[in-house]
Amino acid sequence: MSSTYRGRIAPTPTGYLHLGHARTFWIAMERAREARGQLIFRDENLDPQRCKPEFSQGAIEDLRWFGCDWDEGPDVGGPSGPYRQSERHALFLQAWARLKDAGYIYPCDKSRKDVARAAQAPHPEEEASEPIYPESWRPPLGTGQAADSPGDTNWRFRVPDERCIEFDDGRLGPCAFTCLRDFGDFLVWRKDGVPAYELAVVVDDAAMQISEVVRGEDLLISTARQLLLYQALGLKAPEFYHTPLLCDTTGQRLAKRNRSLTLRELKAAGHQPANLRTSDDWWSGLEDSI
Ligand code: GLU
Secondary structure (H helix, E strand, O other), X not given: OOOOOEEEEOXXXXXXXXXXXXXXXXXXXXXXXXXXXXXXXXXXOOOOOOOOHHHHXXXXXXXXXXXXXXXXXXXXXXXXXXXXXXXXXXXXXXXXXXHHHOOOEEEEXXXXXXXXXXXXXXXXXXXXXXXXXXXXXXOOOOOOOOOOOOOOOEEEEOOOOOOEEEEEEOOOEEEEEEEOOOEOOEEEEOOOOXXXXXXXXXXXXXXXXXXXXXXXXXXXXXXXXXXXXXXXXXXXXXXXXXXXXXXXXXXXXXXXXXXHHEHHXXXXXXXXXXXHHHOOOHHHHHHOOO
């Protein structure tokens, strides 16, 4: 890897960060440092209902306490800003128009609930699995192509039938997901006027010239979706490195389960970042103390 390496950490400020986030971001930082590259902090504060400025600020404070630092970001500036997604709307809108003009996306009035009911999600207990949008609900090709703005409706990307999306993950090796089997038509724009995660992240990773995306392995299927977007938008895709998720001794993902593992609370309880970072098995080191 050369010094053209550009990595990023991209928290969503819907709550305070926990140890699972910190571990992923630490790995992202180490990979950028090892490659003598740059690290970008991007605030993914798109969701107007769930994102809060205090969590954006909290993420910066907590990660700095943990020992992370970055070369570009909302608090330090840089040439690829703005670094808050809420300030990058024009860029997302351009991408929406491009996808729409080329016939890749269509307006959709179905809610998440409708899709879940129709697909009768086979494994509702699996957080990462998303119900597959029924093919029979797709509108005819060309629907929506005359729209001059997204309006107040959802827009979905029409995935190519049965195509297998393959990529080489930096940690996991070869990965493959099949359209319409592992994932279906996915949201690119939300009816509340903001781009969906998949679109925003691709537009920003490309605009910020990210060369490697480091993130949790819960986003593996998202990587397959995003590769379709890179292709449709004519953008060069980065490399990917998916980190293991922090689990407790019963194998449950820590993230959703244990509020006492927010960085804030660990700090308040007197834990030292250096110990939290260097322990091989973070969870078992902490288990007795929480
Ligand atoms: N913002 C996303 C999250 O906090 C991560 C996005 C990404 O790394 O692609 O889960």
